[in-house]
Amino acid sequence: MTLLAGIDPVAVAAALIVAATPILLAAIGELVTEKAGVLNLGVEGMMILGAVVGFAAAVATGSVLLGLAAAAAAGAALAGLFAVLVLGLLANQVATGLALTLFGLGLSALIGQGYIGVRPPPAGRLAVPGLSDLPVLGRLVFSHDVLVYTGVALVAGVWAFLRFSRAGLILRAVGESHDAAHALGFPVRRVRALAILFGGACAGLGGAHLSLVRVPQWTEGMTAGAGWIALALVVFASWRPWRVMLGAWLFGGIAVLQLNLQAAGVKIPVEYLAMSPYLVTILVLVIITADRPRAALHAPAALGRPFHAAG
């Protein structure tokens, strides 16, 4: 292909998987939250808090894994605040989510004061003797950081959980009709709280991937809108785990590809290249959903509606 002259497709493919991981993690978490009927617009705030807390913990302990655990805990803690406000005090979900983003951005800037210019411990990469040295597959599949595999595993896990498990069925029931689920005796608020916490932990991990692996440094505001892209992705993927992954890889992939095309000096107008990740991702996800009238059914019917147990 002349279009790809001078570009190593394996390097680009490997880079796209890395670039897609933060939004993939955040989006799969938000998918579970929304499947339980809760719209949490605070993804950006939870991501950036995860980015700074994960960074701080990794620097303090010298362990990236502990950093990731702390990031997940921080994301979940912020999500826990959201859960208290939304489930306990029946606050408006949209307003609370937006406030969560603002709070997360501000709090992360405060926590991050002492970490400017600090370098985190190097994130370990998978190194399987033999496999990681394979010509193409080695670089593509067997040489990433732990979060890349976590992201894929989470997608598979969420898919299986929602589709095959009884708990997944209950979670979906809560998201479709909390009144019916409540009438059947399911603990609506507990299910939603757990889903919110899961979403927060995933977003925190996504943020930590930015600060510990992809960039790697702490910079104020470094998520730069990734949380909003993750939110949009869930909708365009019509709340289906594998499509979320497809969307994240498309977005990350085209973003990386267009930078490589530019660097290689391919003669395509740059302004089109720069907007292509947004356009192509939306187009593809809309098209695969378009000819199915029941696509709308995938939107949880009780999404964003507060639950108040009557009687």
Place this chain on the structure above:
Amino acid sequence: MQSTKRMLAGAALALALAAPAAAEPVKVGYIYVGPIGDYGYSHEHNVGRLAVDAHFGDKVETSYVESVPEGADAERVMTQMALAGTDIIFATSFGYMDPVNNVAARFPDVRFEHATGYKREHPNVALYNARFYEGRAVIGHIAARMTKTNVIGYIASYPIPEVIMGINAAYLHARKANPQIQFKIVWAYTWFDPALEADAANALIEQGADVIMQHTDSTAPMAIAEQKGFYAFGQASDMIAFGPNAQLTAIIDNWGPYYIDRVQKVIDGTWESQDVWLGMKEDMVVMAPLSERIPADVRAEAEAMMAAIKAGTYHPFTGPINRQDGTPWLAAGEVADDKTLLGMNFYVEGIEGAIPN
């Protein structure tokens, strides 16, 4: 999200207005395109603001709003600042150009200072800019002498004259030092997105670049260069903390003295609209200490160039220079005029690729 942040800032300003006005300090407002924690461009403007605070103490009251998108949002923020009784507003990014002039028309008593633009439609608008291209000429020379692959990676933000001028200045001096040099340019279409800037740096390294230049504001490209063992140059701010081995030098924007001077003029009642473009000579453009990794001869060449620019004996855009298409731009010995530079929309001869529209 951003707008809510600004609403809060606006409310804070309104509260400040309601407070008892005892000594009536001069109110100075700043708007930044990125977070002050970018440790690049917006950070340095904020360093300038803090210099004003330190210099005047109680006589001034400064405030700022960060991460203000270029466009309608900027207009809203400046309107709020003006309504809150701000005396002088520094709008610190190119894209605030039209918003500044729109708001200035509605508030003739508020002074507006716009950085890096060229529109001055009202008597209460002043323009200030730094000759960043002087620094870019120096780093172009150093880059060309340090590269082993002869490929320099350049992360550009938006195709505006400021950025194109920087690419041209760096390229001209790189080619002069090393005729084999090649520039690979990536347009990021953002001023601040660390993840994207990091990806851009990786893509350029993948394409053979071993020295990275950036005209975006975050420290991410520096971090990537440090991680992978390549060289880079700090943008707007000394980024040595992010790349102790990678940073060869940095172009530092030193706004403090200018801000102090202009605020003093507001206090004295002598503020007037003006259009200034200051450089190394006036210490508005300052180079960070040259890295130990630069060999002595290269260091001497770079220092000589800086001294000549500072003394006013050398202008980085001195002919003969042709445009990219081969047509002559400057004859031998001819020096570019400021107007052409500030509207620069063409590459010089030798740069590959086209400028996006």
